[in-house]
Amino acid sequence: MQEDNLNNTSPEQTNNKEPAAENPYQLLDLKLTRVGKWAAGVPAVMAAMSDLVEEKTFFRGNRALLKMNQFNGFDCPSCAWPDPDDERSPVGEYCENGAKALAEEATTKKINAAFFQANAVYELAKLDDYKIGKMGRLAEPMYMPLGGTHYQPISWEDAFKKIAVHLNQLASPDEAAFYTSGRTSNEASFVYQLFAKVYGTNNMPDCSNMCHETSGSALLPTIGIGKGTVKLEDFYDTDVIVIIGQNPGTNAPRMMSALEKGKKKGAKIIAINPLPEAGLMGFHNPQQINGIVGSGVKLADLYLPVKINGDMALLKAIELLLLDFEKKSPGEVLDHAFIEEKTTGYNAFLSQFEKYDLAELSRQSGVSEADIYEAAQMMAFKKRIIICWGMGLTQQHNGVALIREILNLLLLKGSIGKPGAGICPVRGHSNVQGNRTMLIDEKPTDEQLDRLQDFFGFEPPRKHGYDVVHAIKAMHDGRLKVLFCMGGNFLSATPDTTYTAEAMRRLSLTVYVSTKLNRSHLVHGQESLILPTLSRSDIDLVNGVHQFVSTENSMGVVEWSRGMLKPVSEHLINETQIVCRMAIATLGSRSVINWQRYHDSYDAVRDDIEKCIPGFENYNVRIRQKGGFYLPNTARDGIFKTKTFGDRAPFTLTEIPDNTLATDEYLMATTRTHDQFNTTIYGLDDRYRGIKNERRVIFMNSVDIEKAGFSPGERVDLFNYDDGIERIAPLFIIVSYQIPERNAVTYFPETNVLVSINNVVKESNMPASKYVKIKIKKHDPTIYNRINQVL
Template sequence: MEKEKDKNRNEPSAENPYKLSDLKLTKVEKWAAGVPAVMAAFSDLFEEGVPVRGMKALFRMNQKNGFDCPSCAWPDPDDERSPLGEYCENGAKALAEEATTKKVTAAFFKKNAVCDLARLTDFQIGRMGRLTDPMYMPKNGTHYQPISWEEAFKKIAGHLNALETPDEAAFYTSGRTSNEASFVYQLFAKEFGTNNMPDCSNMCHETSGTALLPTIGIGKGTVTLEDFYDTDVIVIIGQNPGTNAPRMMSALEKGKQNGAKIIAINPLPEAGLMGFHNPQQISGIIGGGVKLADLYLPVKINGDMALLKAIALLLIDFEKKSPGEVLDQQFILDKTVGYDAFARQFDNYKLEDLAAASGIPQSAIYEAAQMMAFKKRIIFCWGMGLTQQPNGVAMIREIVNLLLLKGSIGKPGAGVCPVRGHSNVQGNRTMLINEKPTDEQLDLIRDFYGFEPPRKHGYDVVRVIKAMHEEKVKVFFSMGGNFLSATPDTTYTAEALRKLKLTVCVSTKLNRSHLVHGQEALILPTYSRSDIDMVNGVHQFVSTENSMGVVQSSKGVLEPVSRHLINETQIVCRMAMATLGSRSVVNWQRYAGSYDAVRDDIEKCIPGFDDYNNKVRRKGGFYLPNAARDGQFITKEFGDRAPFTLTTIPDNTLAPDEYMMATTRTHDQFNTTIYGLDDRYRGIKNERRVIFMNQKDIEEAGFVPGEKVDLFNYDNGIERIAPLFIIVAYAIPERNTVTYFPETNVLVAINNVVEGSNMPASKFVKIKIKKHNPEIYHLIKQL
């Protein structure tokens, strides 16, 4: 019996099941949103059986005095917000899954063994409904069983206090967690004695912060939403707004109406970069909508650096021909350092070589440079198409170089805009969720609370997976998220998780990380963003920070699906009280009883939060300080100047039988949450296991569109297999391919990381493609 349990726990399908649905190809769209988006937004509410309950919440989502969307971090307008609804299709889908009245109860777990649930797809698992009760998996168990909250906290405390050192524990955070919960969470970890706080930033925008902080003095963006409305040029690189931040298209539309030009840079011609039908305007419903991109540059995967250098080369050349008209010489003189060395490097570059490396014709690069040459207000936006490249830090610094040349940072209508993925991922980092806290941050914690926080840097996501594998980490606590499905090298990560003594997941819904777990496991159910959160008879609100540094309140409106849920702040506080007991110097009971109490102390420990409780109650919230937005570059090495950075062109040579693969998400998906099996804008229906390839590559390899193939990666001499994919011919640069995550995370090697930020380089994976082998399951079992 014991051997049978081990077999079930370790079969490959538990962490990466594979089976095909019924792929149908439809028209590839050239515009996003419109009536189809409206219909899709409402259809999920009907599918979940909550049209009235869901609509009640939708009209309060992203409204002043409403609740913050649990999906992306795109900001809400500072002024009036649409009475028809300040939400997008994906926000409505996220709300539908929160508002559902379907429940995953103790009876459900009694009926369903973990090994059986693990054979389901992520889509099937996510549609089960809301978690209702704390659950416990005993050692060598096959089913989760109910456990009281008191016993759950006692069990966590027992495991944590039995560790030889606090660094044998790690505390992960997803972007959904509020400012208040994040603050008490990191405070507990520090008082417990560790900085092992990996978080979702380590997988999405760690690269942005790593690149920006030494160059402009802040690891965040410098623009506001208003800047998009009144600018000259918007460059969108490595990002798909139509799916990842649909409300961004309204801002792009306003910018276009006011004369802005838009340059789109991406390997795939995404609908959300091409055109927009605004569903809140007559012209967007029955008219032709708005053409967004004035210029589309289909760059090769990781050809962005060559493209950026080519544009810089041309701008410098234009300046020589029109002195003082192209570059902002006064800005360069007053605000920067290192220009001469930066400019000299272009003596060694040729436009034709850079064009070849980028995959973009010289004429198109010239057109892009001309669009920027005599303009001063330029905004660069990017997403994970840049941050998940091995040289992502260098590429973002090259973007900063371009803006410094133009003086296009620290002024209205100009600057950098890393478009964050999750709704409070930026707030988490502001609240000190960081495995590398600074001495200044730790000093404030020490001085206010009176304990000495640990100074040694902790583990990020990649390092914590390795530490779990080496059994240096024995307890893993996950505040939200779906760690297994979000992380790289799926089989390796699953092996690491199974070595743990205890895994704890604070969750709203069932996900794969509950099914691939440690020797013991706990699931702690909590409120969603839209739920009413009552504490001591008071309807509480939380706060979040969006992509542009606005902190605002969020107050749920829906009756919770279960009376057994407790909020994340109370979960942390009760864990702290059970674990630390009388040795704690923090009044955890006070925090558990009121979010106002948490905010009162946040303002004492984190700069920029003066008068927090009053300012966050203002309609629309308040902006955090941003010196770079005001034109002040306070850098550690260069004082009040922003440095030009010298970067290099990567060698992206592929072997004759290799292809470059980038992972992406579908339009029916937000991060690891799968809402459906369609990718409407790319013409994919009812399937996720597809690989987009150039038609010429398909023919030269002897394949045909629709053929089944298996995908392989061999980094570090290890064979990784993602079986059973369908080839789809698509407009994509030659030798480049795109697949969906998490299905191909198994191919992203744990050591394939971004230099400087140590993020998984999921947009740069060398693969081989072979005809599907029906015996592939047996090959996987032998690995």
């Protein structure tokens, strides 16, 4: 591989007129290493430290790590796993991926006007996402003029004028959309959604639309709240923890500490996943002696290798056995008092099991009858059960139904709304849950809008706006003209890459509030702005006062976060001030909001949040308390308040999907590597899965490889034909892996191109990136001609 050469690209991507929307179609130098049997330990510490060295911030970064996730420090910019309410490790209350995220924030490398003057967007787009992300921190605002080839410097004042001109010349406010990434603080999120509503639109697509919209869609109508119902302490004193469609070793490594504590107090852990992930199998805690020189802790007592989308059959099989156990031991398995007092629809739910057969459910799930029986037996005579899930469920086409089936199981057991029991959707990006609490939502309720109207005195728009999928379609057909992105990498996070890139190029203006360069900056509208902002770890001075922001973790704790690193550039502006200055430039005297007040004081923002959003009473006092405060959660307290079912939680009737495949088809799920967080690529290795220095791989079962006439290590092309359209992801290497037959796993964003814009989760409208039907063919070098014809 050529190093630091901006012209390094694959031949097939040199003839396109537009900058490449995908990673280069080139292979690196794949090396297979031992597949991991456990996660964390000394290798995790070494990997975290090496990133600090690579970013030339070893001492600066280590100083910041000691403050990350501490009571008087700043919140990790990575995942949303909660910090302990009691004591926190003084050595390091963070994980490997959190340290990598901090390294990229704390880097001393920066990108300024000279960099963009020397590098055309077309040439930058030939690099892979890893190299693009390693350029450094964005240091000053940049502008791409109409017909331009290079970003050029622009003053902040002129940037806001440019935005105002574009927004004010639209035929309707609904021709603009305001996207939000998860790391945006509560304060910035509140003023951001307020600006959009005062401007006149509810077009607020956000990253929830791509990760856990499914969870909210499933839970809100059934238990009255779209969030989890457990606290971190519940993991420490429970009987059974079920982890389904989630990989804690990579996606939420600090979760393993909670699992370890639960195991030590006697909890049993059931892991359900198509891949036997290291983080589900064992844990070497780097802060304990046995995690360094000992054997660590075995986590999963039982691993169930479910097929992709075989989860529904598995859940129903477990329920079938629980009902059978109840017949043999009446009153000892199901919680009939809870069912009678707290639920509805129980008899209709029971009647469906007359048509189910354990052997057939086992076949459909891919899990043996013996393993299903063992799982059911582990839960049968226990009441304190926690079920966790991630995007392995939420990104299935029937994800909403799957989560409601999980709720069905817990309702049978009475295992919700009591200590040591409940549901735990493991959220991804830090503060993605807080964004939604702050009304970042394309479908705000009338009650939420009424509170804003009563307090501020303006009439907010009532029509629902665009989510991510609808926004992309609206861009494509010309109904959207302006896209403002508050963080994130919109292009690389979204499905159907070719379609989405074409849609973004039809916009009149794209605006990106960012800390680092990413591919979305290179596939832009006719005009484009990059607005550099402070990171979570940066010192944020407003009128000489060191400010703090607040975030909400995945268990509903709101806590403060105050950066401590000197910013890499004097030209960075915090997100709240960016929104306020945009509002002042755009709305002028038309607005009833005093944006300058918010611009000058985060306390002022919090004062008004508490007037508009329930649960934030006395916000400025409680946020300054050690550890912050919990938001109200009625379902956690065993109270279910729903519009349709009143104070009862319904049993939901669901169907087992037909996952029949053609003889040459496979069911593919996309996933991230261990060296990656969402679209941010930290490195080119996937340590726990035994992959080194390569991302263009496809994991397949050895039986499938042989039946198809392939060989491990062979080069192949991947195809999807949804909607009658040929989508191509070329040049992948086959890796033989322990995975169910007819299933395949690849990394995103490399295979996002295969996910049709119409392949969505029912009800939540999320991209179903864990349920993609593909065909695999031997690599054909002429395939690039077909790709170029499409582009």
